[in-house]
Amino acid sequence: MHTLWIIAGMLGIFAGWMLGVETPWLVAAAVALFALAFNSIVSAANHADTAYSTVGVQLQKRHDLIPNLVAAAERYMEHESSVLERVIALRAQAVSGRRSPSDQARLENQITDALRQLVATAEGYPELKADQSFQALQRALNEVEEQLAAARRTYNDAARHLNDTTRMFPTNLLARAFGYGTREYFEVRDAATARPDVAAQFREIRRG
Amino acid sequence: MRSESELREFFRRELLPELRGYERRRKLALARVWNRATAIVLVTSIVFSFAIGNPLPLVLAVAWFIYRFTQVVTSLQHDLKENLVSRVLRFWNPDLEYVPNGSIGEDEFRASHLYSSTWNRYRGEDLVRGRSGATDFRFCELRVTRKEQKRSEGTVFSGLFFVADFHKSFRGRTFVLPDVAERTFGSLGRALQGLQSVDGADLVTLENVEFEKYFRVYATDPVEARYLLTPSLMERIVRLRKNGASEIRIAFARQKLHLAMPLSHDLFALDPTKSAISEEGMRTWIGELELAIGLVEELDLNTRIWSKGAPPLARTA
Structure with a gap:
């Protein structure tokens, strides 16, 4: 949105020059415009950083919930160790090391799938389903998933804004000069954004 | 339903x-x-x-x-x-109560911050309150006006005002308002909206193109705005708008959803100059009631899969 004001400002300076406005005024206006353009890039980059750290906080919350969920489930799901092990292994992979947003998103998608499989499998264990701790953990997980989706959407919007700023004229010239680049989006597959169809997954597990 | x-x-x-x-x-x-x-x-x-x-x-x-x-x-x-x-x-729904002369209090209407203009006359009637599923809600007809000149009155809001518990916990304030400037002036309108703030809330751009065409969103916390306005809720609000609620405004504040739907006629009023014994006429009348009561279901406020109102999380590990 700043680009619109910056272009309007450039046109204003050009019009001032054509109308014979004195040079010091034109220079002052040009400096102000430069500051506006530069600050808009810095602000967009800061917003993207802040938004990405919020995604990180929500991911951390989800990672913290997984051991509790697995602990609650394994008391009843003795014969489903492969499902639980997969969740634990993916979680261990996710909390180790730093990754780019797209790599992190890919790994988180796998965790989402594994958690859905865990919840769908739990449908076959009435005692587990009735367990209050497990129910509370499922609610907490739903909460975190919603918060995570909101943080991800905020980050993607901030990244889109930064990418627009660093690619559009005239801010792209400043961005290139001062080393500001584009950001990757934190993409989630369409299926992952929808509420899980637990019944369908349960039927699939029963069949297979 | x-x-x-x-x-x-x-x-x-x-x-x-x-x-x-x-x-x-x-x-x-x-x-x-x-x-x-x-x-x-x-x-x-x-x-x-x-x-x-x-x-x-x-x-x-x-x-x-x-x-x-x-x-x-x-x-x-x-x-x-x-x-x-x-x-x-x-x-x-047997749990609903009708109070012909009752209304939602002026303080609550003011606290929603849906209308920034001042007013000096606040009248309400036809209060309906109760519970649908897990959601407590109330709605009534309001007519909020201000005195403009000696004898004329300007309307601030006239229509249905609806308040319900929201199914998620939140702390800030988020406002969904009709988008007139962007529809009229395009990018310039959007740029001007960005300079505006509503009760300390700033403009937030959401990714649903159709929703953005009809509404502008202001929020004190952009992440919270997206937490409240999920893709599904945005679609539901767009559907509501297409079904006749053209100038609706929504505020998420104090753990509640406030919705203002302007109406050009009195709520629940049958035209006394026309016959009442007509299934079609009655259907239109009931349709209005259905729209108001159905807001809880239409906005999916009964889904309670999140932590709000649930017992505290027990430690299992």
């Missing part, structure tokens, strides 16, 4: 006898007013106007007729509301 056949059966069994009685009273009352008005207007216009050459008695007679007609209409509408709204509500 009740099915079409249930609604038809309810209309035939419960409402029709009541409506027949109402229809008799309606015809009688209108005929009485009409006969008296005709007689008085005729007498005053013939005897006085021609005799004394002054139209004042005729003007006074017409004014009296309008006054009486309005009185009869108001009384009929009042009776109808008292009798029918409670019945229809009970049919829909």
Whole structure:
């Protein structure tokens, strides 16, 4: 949105020059415009950083919930160790090391799938389903998933804004000069954004 | 929500006898007013106007007729509301209560920050309150006006005001307002909206293109705005807008959803000049009630899969 004001400002300076406005005024206006353009890039980059750290906080919350969920489930799901092990292994992979947003998103998608499989499998264990701790953990997980989706959407919007700023004229010239680049989006597959169809997954597990 | 056949059966069994009685009273009352008005207007216009050459008695007679007609209409509408709204509500959901003279408090309307203009007259009626599924809600008809000049009044809001518990916990404030500037002025309108702030909330751009075409969103926390306005809720709000709620405003504040839906007519009012015994006419009337009561389901406020209101998380590891 700043680009619109910056272009309007450039046109204003050009019009001032054509109308014979004195040079010091034109220079002052040009400096102000430069500051506006530069600050808009810095602000967009800061917003993207802040938004990405919020995604990180929500991911951390989800990672913290997984051991509790697995602990609650394994008391009843003795014969489903492969499902639980997969969740634990993916979680261990996710909390180790730093990754780019797209790599992190890919790994988180796998965790989402594994958690859905865990919840769908739990449908076959009435005692587990009735367990209050497990129910509370499922609610907490739903909460975190919603918060995570909101943080991800905020980050993607901030990244889109930064990418627009660093690619559009005239801010792209400043961005290139001062080393500001584009950001990757934190993409989630369409299926992952929808509420899980637990019944369908349960039927699939029963069949297979 | 009740099915079409249930609604038809309810209309035939419960409402029709009541409506027949109402229809008799309606015809009688209108005929009485009409006969008296005709007689008085005729007498005053013939005897006085021609005799004394002054139209004042005729003007006074017409004014009296309008006054009486309005009185009869108001009384009929009042009776109808008292009798029918409670019945229809009970049919829909026995947990709902109708308070004809009740309304949602002015403080709550003000706290929603949906309308920034000042007002000096706040009137409300037709309060419906109760619980649908797991959600407590209330709605009423409001007419909020400000005095503009000596005798004229400007309308701040006139229509349905709805308040419900929201199913997720939140701390900040998020506002969904009709987007007029962007629809009219495009990018420039959007740029100008960015300079504006609503009760300390800043403009937030959401990714649903259709939603963005109809609405502008201001929030104190952009992440929280997206937490509240999920893709599914945005689609539901767009659907509501397409189904006639064209200028709706929504505020998420104090753990509640506040929705203001401007209406060009009185809530639950049947047209007293038309026959009441018409399934089609009744369906339109019930449709309005259905829209208001159905907001809880339409906005999916009964889904309780999140932590709000749940027992605290037990430690298992």
